[in-house]
Amino acid sequence: CSFKHARFLLRGPHTWVHQFPIAQSSRQSPVDLRSSETHFDAKLQPLNYDDKATSSRMLNNNGLSFKLSFDDSSDPCVLNGGPLDGDFRLNQLHMHWGCDKLPGSEHIVDGNAYAAELHMVHWNSSKYSSMQQAVTQPDGLAVIGVFIQGSKIELSGLNPLLLLPSSTAYWTYLGSLTTPPLHESVTWIVMKEPLSISKQQLKAIQSLYFLRSGKYERLLNNNRPPQPLAGRKIRASFK
Numbered sequence: 001c002s003f004k005h006a007r008f009l010l011r012g013p014h015t016w017v018h019q020f021p022i023a024q025s026s027r028q029s030p031v032d033l034r035s036s037e038t039h040f041d042a043k044l045q046p047l048n049y050d051d052k053a054t055s056s057r058m059l060n061n062n063g064l065s066f067k068l069s070f071d072d073s074s075d076p077c078v079l080n081g082g083p084l085d086g087d088f089r090l091n092q093l094h095m096h097w098g099c100d101k102l103p104g105s106e107h108i109v110d111g112n113a114y115a116a117e118l119h120m121v122h123w124n125s126s127k128y129s130s131m132q133q134a135v136t137q138p139d140g141l142a143v144i145g146v147f148i149q150g151s152k153i154e155l156s157g158l159n160p161l162l163l164l165p166s167s168t169a170y171w172t173y174l175g176s177l178t179t180p181p182l183h184e185s186v187t188w189i190v191m192k193e194p195l196s197i198s199k200q201q202l203k204a205i206q207s208l209y210f211l212r213s214g215k216y217e218r219l220l221n222n223n224r225p226p227q228p229l230a231g232r233k234i235r236a237s238f239k
């Protein structure tokens with residue numbers, strides 16, 4: 001991982017504030033999930049996922065990550081329960097990763113990062129009529145974050161339910177998109193138990209390219225560093 005890529009990690013997100021002043025606001029993501037800042041909340045329900053697994057899916061590389069989009073106009077994968085009010089439809093999933101020398105999860109736990117972090121982006125279909133409408137609303141989105149650690153098992157299939165770890169334990173807090181325009185519209189649900197993928201799979205993901213100023217560059221370190229909690233409460237569904 002070259003200096004140039006590390007520079008994207010260290011400098012890129014800090015320049016966002018010029019164009020997006022909200023970058024320095026008080027509901028930004030990701031955050032460090034410090035045990036000293038989290039509180040067990042007995043009222044937190046388990047997550048409930050209803051996947052009819054019939055919607056069409058499309059995979060593309062949008063220059064920030066790979067993205068698997070779902071047809072959320074009908075017959076959707078629906079998430080509810082947990083900290084959420086109402087139904088949230090799955091719109092897309094994507095991932096953030098580092099490089100061979102740096103871990104690339106966005107959320108960290110007591111200062112420790114994982115190799116990568118999968119994001120499953122859902123929008124509030126009980127209250128809004130589209131992703132575009134929901135993305136700017138304070139209760140518009142719910143993103144499930146799943147930590148990925150290297151080596152071990154095969155990650156197979158495209159059924160999003162298979163991407164959730166077997167333990168239902170999670171942290172939740174109110175936050176934002178982690179990329180511009182950084183809207184403060186996300187109820188974050190970060191799963192405690194990481195998923196494992198093989199070293200080869202992680203390498204394959206780290207071999208994606210993107211086009212910048214007419215040149216292909218490796219897509220690496222597409223993770224934003226942790227932002228200040230600014231007095232927010234992190235709730236845990238586990239003790």
Ligand code: 1SD
Nearest residue numbers: 064119121135143176177178179
């Ligand atoms: O980085 C993604 C961005 O690509 C886009 O998918 C957005 C949702 O419209 O979500 C952010 S993130 O906050 O899920 N990382």
Ligand code: ZN
Nearest residue numbers: 094096119178
């Ligand atoms: Zn993301």
